[in-house]
Amino acid sequence: MKKYLLPGLKLTIVMIILCAVLYPLLIAGVSKLAPGQGKGETISVNGKVVGYANIGQKFTDDKYFWGRPSAVDYNAAGSAGSNKGPSNADYLQVVKDRIDSFLVHNPGVKKEQIPAEMVTASGSGLDPDISPASAKIQTKRIASIRNIDELKLLNLIDQHTESPLAGMLGPSKINVLKLNIALDDLK
Amino acid sequence: MNTELIGIIVTFLLTLLVAIPLGKYISKVFKGERTITDFMNPFERFIFRICSIDPNKEMNWKEHLVALLSINMIWFVYAFVILITQGSLFLNPDGNPSQTPDLAFNTAISFLVNCNLQHYSGESGATYLSQLAVLAFLQFVSAATGIAAVLVLFRALVNKTTTQLGNFFVFFTKTVTRVLLPICIIIALLLSFNGTPASFDGKDSIVTLQGDSVQVSRGPAAGFIAIKHLGTNGGGWFGANSSHPLENPNYFTNMVEMIAQVIIPIALVFALGFFINRRKLAYTIFGVMTLGMLTLMIPTVISEVQGNPAIAQLGVEQATGTMEGKEVRLGPTASAYWSIVTTIISTGSVNSMHDSSTPMAGMMQLLGMMTNCFYGGKGVGLLNYFIFLIIAVFISGLMVGRTPEFLGKKIEAREMKIASLIALLHPFLVLAGTALSSYFVAHHPDIDWAVKPANWLNNPGNHGFSEMLYEYTSASANNGSGFEGLGDNNIFWNVTTGIVMILGRFLPIIGPVAIAGLLAGKKFIPESAGTLKTDTATFGIMTYAVIMIIAALAFFPALTLGPIAEYFNLY
Numbered sequence: 198m199k200k201y202l203l204p205g206l207k208l209t210i211v212m213i214i215l216c217a218v219l220y221p222l223l224i225a226g227v228s229k230l231a232p233g234q235g236k237g238e239t240i241s242v243n244g245k246v247v248g249y250a251n252i253g254q255k256f257t258d259d260k261y262f263w264g265r266p267s268a269v270d271y272n273a274a275g276s277a278g279s280n281k282g283p284s285n286a287d288y289l290q291v292v293k294d295r296i297d298s299f300l301v302h303n304p305g306v307k308k309e310q311i312p313a314e315m316v317t318a319s320g321s322g323l324d325p326d327i328s329p330a331s332a333k334i335q336t337k338r339i340a341s342i343r344n345i346d347e348l349k350l351l352n353l354i355d356q357h358t359e360s361p362l363a364g365m366l367g368p369s370k371i372n373v374l375k376l377n378i379a380l381d382d383l384k
Numbered sequence: 385m386n387t388e389l390i391g392i393i394v395t396f397l398l399t400l401l402v403a404i405p406l407g408k409y410i411s412k413v414f415k416g417e418r419t420i421t422d423f424m425n426p427f428e429r430f431i432f433r434i435c436s437i438d439p440n441k442e443m444n445w446k447e448h449l450v451a452l453l454s455i456n457m458i459w460f461v462y463a464f465v466i467l468i469t470q471g472s473l474f475l476n477p478d479g480n481p482s483q484t485p486d487l488a489f490n491t492a493i494s495f496l497v498n499c500n501l502q503h504y505s506g507e508s509g510a511t512y513l514s515q516l517a518v519l520a521f522l523q524f525v526s527a528a529t530g531i532a533a534v535l536v537l538f539r540a541l542v543n544k545t546t547t548q549l550g551n552f553f554v555f556f557t558k559t560v561t562r563v564l565l566p567i568c569i570i571i572a573l574l575l576s577f578n579g580t581p582a583s584f585d586g587k588d589s590i591v592t593l594q595g596d597s598v599q600v601s602r603g604p605a606a607g608f609i610a611i612k613h614l615g616t617n618g619g620g621w622f623g624a625n626s627s628h629p630l631e632n633p634n635y636f637t638n639m640v641e642m643i644a645q646v647i648i649p650i651a652l653v654f655a656l657g658f659f660i661n662r663r664k665l666a667y668t669i670f671g672v673m674t675l676g677m678l679t680l681m682i683p684t685v686i687s688e689v690q691g692n693p694a695i696a697q698l699g700v701e702q703a704t705g706t707m708e709g710k711e712v713r714l715g716p717t718a719s720a721y722w723s724i725v726t727t728i729i730s731t732g733s734v735n736s737m738h739d740s741s742t743p744m745a746g747m748m749q750l751l752g753m754m755t756n757c758f759y760g761g762k763g764v765g766l767l768n769y770f771i772f773l774i775i776a777v778f779i780s781g782l783m784v785g786r787t788p789e790f791l792g793k794k795i796e797a798r799e800m801k802i803a804s805l806i807a808l809l810h811p812f813l814v815l816a817g818t819a820l821s822s823y824f825v826a827h828h829p830d831i832d833w834a835v836k837p838a839n840w841l842n843n844p845g846n847h848g849f850s851e852m853l854y855e856y857t858s859a860s861a862n863n864g865s866g867f868e869g870l871g872d873n874n875i876f877w878n879v880t881t882g883i884v885m886i887l888g889r890f891l892p893i894i895g896p897v898a899i900a901g902l903l904a905g906k907k908f909i910p911e912s913a914g915t916l917k918t919d920t921a922t923f924g925i926m927t928y929a930v931i932m933i934i935a936a937l938a939f940f941p942a943l944t945l946g947p948i949a950e951y952f953n954l955y
Binding site for chain 2: 237250278310320322325
């Protein structure tokens with residue numbers, strides 16, 4: 198064993214330099230050319246940063262499109278899912294309460310129209326997206342509060358719907374933050 | 385067909401498209417044939433010279449193991465020391481604290497053994513220094529260790545009688561310089577150009593559109609996430625792992641990460657075929673592994689797409705499937721696919737929270753880790769498969785009345801003893817651990833510990849039992865994923881899973897390498913009419929049956945108490 202310790206130690210130092218110093222520096226350097234310079238892509242309104250493009254935000258105000266429930270209350274200092282099992286009675290009660298609350302805030306919407314994602318927590322607690330269906334069932338509420346034609350809102354949703362990768366891989370989605378910024382701009 | 389289903393089929397096809405040429409390339413590198421990375425030669429010679437390693441000195445299997453274990457010991461000490469002092473060291477912009485000794489013990493072992501069970505969250509439990517210089521470093525070297533071990537097997541199966549099986553340090557170094565680093569650079573840049581952070585800036589504070597003040601954790605994550613997948617390590621930069629929108633920003637990166645984690649395990653199977661010049665054997669092994677994967681994958685996808693029946697009862701619409709613990713941009717289908725890939729190959733990264741999976745999916749994830757050889761982890765997956773293959777050879781030999789032989793070498797009592805012990809070790813570690821923790825939950829829930837056993841579980845009943853079963857299965861299989869609801873950052877879990885991880889890593893390396901070394905030293909018997917053919921479909925099915933029967937016999941009772949009981953409660 199002794200004869201391998203010294204070469205092992207030296208090789209360890211070489212590998213630390215290679216894999217833990219040079220490699221991350223190279224990636225950080227080249228990534229300066231990436232959107233957001235490798236610091237994360239931000240979105241600004243009137244020159245003020247209002248959020249990160251990929252990080253979901255909490256929207257509880259009735260005048261905004263809501264995102265999904267979050268186990269970390271959308272504070273991206275951390276990240277987590279609820280880790281509730283599918284048969285957990287307490288958890289199912291929480292979902293039931295969310296459904297009831299959604300119905301109260303969205304008069305005219307029927308229970309069976311609510312997509313499950315609007316009443317279940319995401320994996321990261323920071324999900325930036327919702328599906329087009331989840332946006333569309335919120336238009337009545339927003340139209341009446343903002344006094345806007347509902348058709349305009351539906352158009353806005355269509356404009357902001359990102360189709361699947363290459364048109365055929367994965368789900369369609371809408372970035373809630375971008376949608377709400379566009380909503381604020383709508384006159 | 386819907387776009388989510390096409391997404392996973394295309395992902396699998398792309399995986400094969402990359403893995404087969406990669407297998408050929410790996411075989412060439414270690415046979416010493418010409419490859420496009422030969423420009424690394426002078427650099428590697430330089431490394432060997434300054435480390436006083438003689439690359440031409442061949443080792444026997446025992447010397448291989450001693451070299452492997454010695455260098456791993458150095459890494460453990462190094463990792464432990466940095467983790468318990470990280471709070472006062474540099475590169476800590478968020479001011480995170482040092483790890484407690486029991487957590488550092490667990491974390492150091494976890495990354496050393498390619499498991500990456502995480503009892504901390506990256507945002508608050510590690511610093512940029514420890515993430516890079518300890519965790520990412522160990523992700524590289526633990527993956528290279530696994531490959532260096534399987535290369536001993538490659539060398540031993542080439543038909544000749546020898547004790548000289550190559551040099552551990554050469555296998556190890558070339559794995560890093562020729563395979564891991566070049567591919568990681570490509571993956572890391574694909575990620576960072578799609579939105580994964582790569583700079584050294586610390587947490588950002590922002591005021592959201594609605595006016596809330598929140599913080600956003602960042603850091604040099606892209607390179608870390610690349611090796612986390614390519615090395616089948618699985619430890620996340622962020623707590624939520626690859627469900628985090630910075631760790632896995634869109635469907636494209638999700639495909640990249642799904643492909644990255646499985647290409648080397650698959651490539652190694654093909655590399656074996658090229659290396660020992662028995663392609664048909666490699667195709668047979670690949671066929672069995674793929675059959676195993678599909679056995680677990682298909683029920684998982686179906687169950688997740690159908691949704692949670694308890695949620696359906698509440699009356700809402702589950703258009704695409706279960707959404708608790710899932711991300712909209714990835715969807716339930718790709719999440720189901722990922723959950724099986726990550727459990728069969730011991731990555732253990734997640735893009736959805738497994739704790740919230742349907743009982744059927746949870747059981748298949750558990751079975752992926754219980755069998756632990758369908759493609760399997762970096763190098764060790766093939767070593768595990770080799771154990772089952774030896775057992776299958778022996779049983780079939782007895783069934784048809786022929787001397788059990790594999791590739792011209794007789795399988796005798798000594799090899800069988802080792803194979804049986806290794807095959808039984810995994811169930812033993814999993815079941816003993818689960819029994820111990822269940823005992824405390826059931827009989828001493830209020831014992832005077834920092835975290836009482838009564839507070840360990842995040843879910844009641846059978847699902848709570850599954851959380852404990854999953855934790856030990858993941859530790860023993862060196863997987864690293866979790867039913868993360870489990871309250872596992874306390875002395876009991878840190879220490880017990882730490883011990884399970886270390887036994888579950890090194891014994892299953894020592895066993896097969898020993899068998900390979902013993903076989904290599906035996907006399908070569910040329911193939912004759914009496915030889916049992918091991919590269920046929922019949923023998924493939926036999927191996928598949930051996931794997932499934934051993935898993936069923938060992939784990940069925942435990943699965944009955946967990947996911948199976950939950951299934952019947954729910955449906």
